[in-house]
Amino acid sequence: MATEDFDTAPEPDGAGAPAPGTRRPGGRTARTRVSVLEAALAELVEHGYADTRIDRIADRAKVAATTVYRRWGTLENIVVDLADHLAVSITLGSGPTLEGDLRTVARAVVALYGNPAHRAWQCAMVSAAAASPKARRALSEVLAKRRESTAVAVTEAIARGEVPPGTDGHEVIRATVAPLYLRMYITAEPVGEAEADRAAAAAALAARAGLYVVGRAEDGTAR
Amino acid sequence: MATEDFDTAPEPDGAGAPAPGTRRPGGRTARTRVSVLEAALAELVEHGYADTRIDRIADRAKVAATTVYRRWGTLENIVVDLADHLAVSITLGSGPTLEGDLRTVARAVVALYGNPAHRAWQCAMVSAAAASPKARRALSEVLAKRRESTAVAVTEAIARGEVPPGTDGHEVIRATVAPLYLRMYITAEPVGEAEADRAAAAAALAARAGLYVVGRAEDGTAR
Numbered sequence: 001m002a003t004e005d006f007d008t009a010p011e012p013d014g015a016g017a018p019a020p021g022t023r024r025p026g027g028r029t030a031r032t033r034v035s036v037l038e039a040a041l042a043e044l045v046e047h048g049y050a051d052t053r054i055d056r057i058a059d060r061a062k063v064a065a066t067t068v069y070r071r072w073g074t075l076e077n078i079v080v081d082l083a084d085h086l087a088v089s090i091t092l093g094s095g096p097t098l099e100g101d102l103r104t105v106a107r108a109v110v111a112l113y114g115n116p117a118h119r120a121w122q123c124a125m126v127s128a129a130a131a132s133p134k135a136r137r138a139l140s141e142v143l144a145k146r147r148e149s150t151a152v153a154v155t156e157a158i159a160r161g162e163v164p165p166g167t168d169g170h171e172v173i174r175a176t177v178a179p180l181y182l183r184m185y186i187t188a189e190p191v192g193e194a195e196a197d198r199a200a201a202a203a204a205l206a207a208r209a210g211l212y213v214v215g216r217a218e219d220g221t222a223r
Numbered sequence: 224m225a226t227e228d229f230d231t232a233p234e235p236d237g238a239g240a241p242a243p244g245t246r247r248p249g250g251r252t253a254r255t256r257v258s259v260l261e262a263a264l265a266e267l268v269e270h271g272y273a274d275t276r277i278d279r280i281a282d283r284a285k286v287a288a289t290t291v292y293r294r295w296g297t298l299e300n301i302v303v304d305l306a307d308h309l310a311v312s313i314t315l316g317s318g319p320t321l322e323g324d325l326r327t328v329a330r331a332v333v334a335l336y337g338n339p340a341h342r343a344w345q346c347a348m349v350s351a352a353a354a355s356p357k358a359r360r361a362l363s364e365v366l367a368k369r370r371e372s373t374a375v376a377v378t379e380a381i382a383r384g385e386v387p388p389g390t391d392g393h394e395v396i397r398a399t400v401a402p403l404y405l406r407m408y409i410t411a412e413p414v415g416e417a418e419a420d421r422a423a424a425a426a427a428l429a430a431r432a433g434l435y436v437v438g439r440a441e442d443g444t445a446r
Contacts, residue, residue: 049354050299076273123353126409130350131272136411143410174410175425178401186349186404187366187397188359194437202398202434206425214421 035061036068037085040078045116049079049124076131079124080138086121088112090146092153098162099204101153102176106196109177113184113191126185147173154207166213175203175212258284259291260308263301268339272302272347299354302347303361309344311335311369315376321385322427324376325399329419332400336407336414349408370396377430389436398426398435 039061043052058065072078090108095101112118128135151169179199183191262284266275281288295301313331318324335341351358374392381388402422406414
């Protein structure tokens with residue numbers, strides 16, 4: 001079983017990157033940030049990334065548009081900042097099989113997509129990332145961090161002798177989520193538990209066959 | 224072996240959607256369209272989707288910006304129109320094994336990503352698709368059309384008895400390209416022939432195990 005913690009509540013005072021000129025962390029500046037990020041999320045859910053406008057975000061947050069422009073500059077920067085604001089954690093229990101653990105991960109990914117706020121943000125983030133290097137680095141970090149907590153399933157499967165030593169946990173998780181991300185963010189095809197379970201089964205099968213025992217070349221591609 | 228035909232040459236006169244008010248298909252209007260699309264592609268390669276501006280496209284195409292705005296309205300519409308302009312076909316020979324054919328497909332996908340024009344357009348298209356339903360439908364159609372020509376590998380594998388009858392060709396191709404698309408367009412991680420070959424091997428293994436024998440529920444998800 002997985003617990004999905006999708007937290008859009010304000011962060012503790014002082015969390016997040018300090019804004020230039022901030023004097024009172026956790027004070028007015030921090031509250032403004034939270035208001036703007038919450039407003040941006042609501043606008044993304046309502047209008048989608050292509051039709052979300054900074055002036056409407058400012059209206060909704062009840063701050064001046066110049067405040068938003070001065071702090072973030074672009075909608076892309078707001079979407080990147082939302083990555084820190086939206087805390088997502090997928091907690092794995094210790095399943096008896098790798099396939100079971102991967103199914104938990106895959107179903108959690110599909111469930112997050114069913115959350116309108118998360119779906120709107122992640123679509124915006126994928127859109128921003130495909131268009132600009134800065135957003136790309138931010139999305140890449142978010143996903144790598146998420147993989148850290150789930151790749152442990154592979155470490156445990158190696159310990160049980162279920163998959164060969166040297167199996168790359170991140171690569172197994174990538175294989176599990178890739179067919180889901182393709183449908184969710186690229187081809188916009190329907191995705192449900194059947195797709196989640198199939199992706200998990202395929203990744204577990206390939207892992208057991210030793211396909212994800214990989215070395216790394218200097219350029220980061222697999223050898 | 225695959226031949227990749229990446230054709231950015233002007234289409235035959237009259238091809239593409241007729242523009243409102245077009246009187247002479249293949250005449251000035253068609254030539255303007257080609258100039259603008261070629262200019263847009265060059266700007267996308269140079270600046271990326273986030274920093275490509277319609278006025279610079281117009282300058283480069285030597286047409287008035289108002290002409291571009293009147294015909295396309297938004298950069299998104301230009302990127303969608305480029306889908307028709309950029310003809311991509313992956314031709315499969317008839318390999319002796321499904322894995323060999325899938326390897327051909329996967330390597331062709333990686334090779335296309337190595338083409339700066341195709342890469343710039345596809346990044347823009349993924350970005351547009353994640354942000355707006357219109358671009359999403361266009362990208363979905365482009366990829367479905369590409370799968371039509373490669374899914375035949377699965378039909379042949381069924382005929383050879385290599386994979387179970389009822390194996391869904393599109394699903395096998397999706398499984399093959401998904402880990403590559405994840406790296407190319409979402410996480411921006413390095414991708415090369417090793418990743419291509421691994422994706423092909425994993426998809427072929429799962430296909431042989433019968434994982435892609437799928438029925439369709441009414442909502443389009445797998446049963």
